[in-house]
Amino acid sequence: MKNAFGIFWILYMLFFAIPFPMILYYNIKSAEPPILGDANPWFALGLLAVSVLLWSIIIGNWFYKWIVINFVAKRNITHLAKYGIRRKADIIKSVKISKPGSKYDVYELVLYFKNLVNTEISQKTVVNDSKPQQRRFEEGKTVELLIDKDVKKMPYFIFAGSEVSFNISIIFLITMGWLAIVTLVIGYYIYSYQTENNGMGWRFIIYWHPLILCPAILLLCNGIFSYFLNRIINGKKGELELIKFKGIRTTARLVSAHKTGTYINAQPMVLFKLEYVDEQNRTRITDIKKIVNLLDLASMTQATIDIFYLKEDPDRIAFADDMENIS
Numbered sequence: 030m031k032n033a034f035g036i037f038w039i040l041y042m043l044f045f046a047i048p049f050p051m052i053l054y055y056n057i058k059s060a061e062p063p064i065l066g067d068a069n070p071w072f073a074l075g076l077l078a079v080s081v082l083l084w085s086i087i088i089g090n091w092f093y094k095w096i097v098i099n100f101v102a103k104r105n106i107t108h109l110a111k112y113g114i115r116r117k118a119d120i121i122k123s124v125k126i127s128k129p130g131s132k133y134d135v136y137e138l139v140l141y142f143k144n145l146v147n148t149e150i151s152q153k154t155v156v157n158d159s160k161p162q163q164r165r166f167e168e169g170k171t172v173e174l175l176i177d178k179d180v181k182k183m184p185y186f187i188f189a190g191s192e193v194s195f196n197i198s199i200i201f202l203i204t205m206g207w208l209a210i211v212t213l214v215i216g217y218y219i220y221s222y223q224t225e226n227n228g229m230g231w232r233f234i235i236y237w238h239p240l241i242l243c244p245a246i247l248l249l250c251n252g253i254f255s256y257f258l259n260r261i262i263n264g265k266k267g268e269l270e271l272i273k274f275k276g277i278r279t280t281a282r283l284v285s286a287h288k289t290g291t292y293i294n295a296q297p298m299v300l301f302k303l304e305y306v307d308e309q310n311r312t313r314i315t316d317i318k319k320i321v322n323l324l325d326l327a328s329m330t331q332a333t334i335d336i337f338y339l340k341e342d343p344d345r346i347a348f349a350d351d352m353e354n355i356s
Contacts, residue, residue: 046246083244113175118142133157276337281305286329
């Protein structure tokens with residue numbers, strides 16, 4: 030359901046980024062043909078340069094996200110296999126989620142191990158088992174992990190002995206798709222010039238021509254989506270994962286808790302003031318905001334709450350309960 034909703038919004042945004050500006054432009058142009066002789070040629074060339082720059086940014090960004098990022102991930106995994114911090118993890122839950130006849134057996138695991146500062150944590154993860162005959166990922170077994178000591182580059186941990194490989198056919202198809210888009214964009218430049226120049230060069234380009242408006246809208250949508258994804262979703266998750274892998278668990282005393290007046294999906298945001306003692310035996314008081322489910326408002330009145338705090342920055346904290354939900 031979530032995938033279908035995401036696809037709908039992507040198609041919705043693509044319509045307003047590509048077909049809609051073209052429909053608008055060509056309808057207006059047919060009703061009021063531009064007078065190219067009055068256009069400033071240098072201004073037109075400037076708009077052309079802006080158009081090429083915008084498309085170059087978009088196409089380059091797609092090339093990185095669709096193709097280059099696969100090689101970056103492989104490099105990160107290779108680095109992690111060489112320099113990662115080893116930890117033994119107990120498999121406390123194992124569920125096979127792959128379909129019959131799949132190339133690999135896929136398991137959803139819950140692991141229990143010590144993090145980078147030897148605090149015991151549990152972690153959900155999914156693994157492809159290329160050697161099912163060894164039955165390595167059954168409940169009760171122990172596996173070895175390699176954890177990124179800085180918790181900065183994805184993935185933050187891998188299984189010792191993990192092998193990295195590419196599906197060449199998929200990479201090839203993605204590359205062909207990217208090249209097809211490049212060809213379409215170049216083809217549209219050629220088509221626009223041949224059908225609109227009227228012997229006056231690039232003077233037909235105006236600021237709301239699809240060659241400018243389409244990439245501008247795509248960049249705007251990508252910027253909004255990236256901000257929402259990286260700052261609001263991935264940013265929060267990244268902070269939680271950092272504290273989870275490098276944090277110390279302790280019990281904090283609840284000093285106060287009150288609603289801030291902000292609601293997300295009808296759930297109130299609550300400001301908690303907590304007091305706890307760090308490993309240096311120093312008492313700290315800090316604030317943390319959290320969206321609280323209406324069925325869990327009792328957490329605002331409990332005397333103590335389990336938290337994790339970052340060893341090198343004890344004022345950065347997270348609720349222990351939230352750690353159970355990230356994977």
